[in-house]
Amino acid sequence: MTAQVAIAVAVGLAAITDDLLRRQVSNWIPALAFVGGVAALTVERGWRGTGSALMGTVGGFVVFLVFYLLGGMGGGDVKLMAGFGAVLGWERLLEATLWTAACGGLIALATIALAALRRRSVIAIPYAPAISLGAWLALIPKI
DSSP, X not given: OOHHHHHHHHHHHHHHHHHHHHSSOOTHHHHHHHHHHHHHHHHHHTHHHHHHHHHHHHHHHHHHHHHHHTTSSOHHHHHHHHHHHHHHOHHHHHXXXXXXXXXXXXXXXXXXXXXXXXXXXXXXXXXXXXXHHHHHHHTGGGO
């Protein structure tokens, strides 16, 4: 297991736990992802790795910022994707974003179906599980 994969797994598990238990993602989680991602990619690829991690951070932030501004996502989710952008690097960010959207759609369908069975309305769907799964799936070739 590479350092990149280990960081992604640790960050994802922390984010999922925090989001499911407290319905928010603490700031230390994406901060850990950012620092760990920049360090891991710098060690692995030198200055090119640093650039990739920084561009991944900006890309992850910008892509999810749109959804935050439209009211469909919390700020912690935006920061989490920015952190994962540093871990993944810009090369894997698009793939992770697509996986995240697919996982998020499936989680939303399951949540809506479960709410319908319980005859309750859906207020919000935690998105850290979808973001983490998307990042992990994008890293499968690295395992």
